[in-house]
Amino acid sequence: MKSSTRNPNPNPDTPRFGPSKLMLAFRFLRALTLVHRTAPNSSNAARSRRIQRAAFASMAYSAGPRRAWSRALLCRLHFHRARRRCARRSRAAGVPRRPSTTRSPADGLRRLVPGGTGMDYCSLLEETADYIRCLSEQVKLMQSIVDSVGPGGR
């Protein structure tokens, strides 16, 4: 299955850039083929959901654990996966329904960006910027895949 040999790190001082497009592409493609191979008979909606989850997972993995939103996204994904497999252990990750009378300007943003609820405004803006970069990379990648496959899909 997966090879266990590890490559030694040749360049220890790589600059920190945004989402690594290559890793994103690799991960997403691998996840995509996994989805196609393991469940060829499931319904279309379920498969598209899985693809979407794979897209977000590959996005979060390639972004790295430095970002709060990628961590939160992965937590959410793992939680959902665990919840599907076993019985419901805890509802700790459920979003608390807090009816806020005063609407702060960042509320909508907090709901959109994963992990945005527990952050101050400053870091929320930074996470949003990184999230937007990763999302647009992901969209470009998926679009290029769709384009490369060609109009004759099935």
Place this chain on the structure above:
Amino acid sequence: MDPPSLMPRLPDMCRFPMLGMPPPELAPRVGRIGGDASVEESTVTEQCGGSKGRWRRRDPPSSGGATEAESSKLVSTSSGNELAEAEAKHLKAIKSTDGNDNIKSEAEASSGICNKLAAQNPQTTEPPKQDYIHVRARRGQATDSHSLAERARRDKISERMKILQDLVPGCNKVIGKASVLDEIINYIQALQRQVEFLSMKLEAVNSPMNTTIEVFPSKDFSSQRYDTTSSLAYSSQTWEYEQGSGTEWLHMQVGGAFERVT
């Protein structure tokens, strides 16, 4: 006028080593046009508690209406932009209250975050080297520790908003924080919808995908082999998982053995 008001505050001032300078020195300095006085006084006021705030606050009202005229002139002639806003805010606060209400709030505020501002203060009080009223306003604004911290925070926020505006296309035309935020929210929602739509499309292209995928990576990524090593190194710093997956990718490249990965 000023020295007598300084006298009762002496016991407070003598508590701190910074206030080792004799009080008569302060009196001429207060009236002098200079940045040093403002630095000393404001650092003095920084390190003290609310009592200094009280001392400062009481001066402007005692001078009467003359301050207001000069302070308004001051606001227009002040050099730094941020200083002008903060000073205007501070002066408005002076005008609006009698001084006593302000004293307590200022005292509480300044006693809270004194130490932090002592470090920031020398830098912020350097630029305004104008007249007496300006100095007084700078001191007041400096002890308003909340305003300094808030200003730093606001600068950070505005800088990040600018980055976001550059990221989101079409955000430059909108003016106002709220609308920019709305635009950003719409853009993120659109991106997420696009991911969903593309995932549906990808799911629809099923069988030809399996064969194409195996060809695709080796075809397109062979030219970027050097980029892989750097990205591999980057990812291996952060996450072990990616290290293993990178090795598998190299296997894929070499033998086209994509099956080995899965």
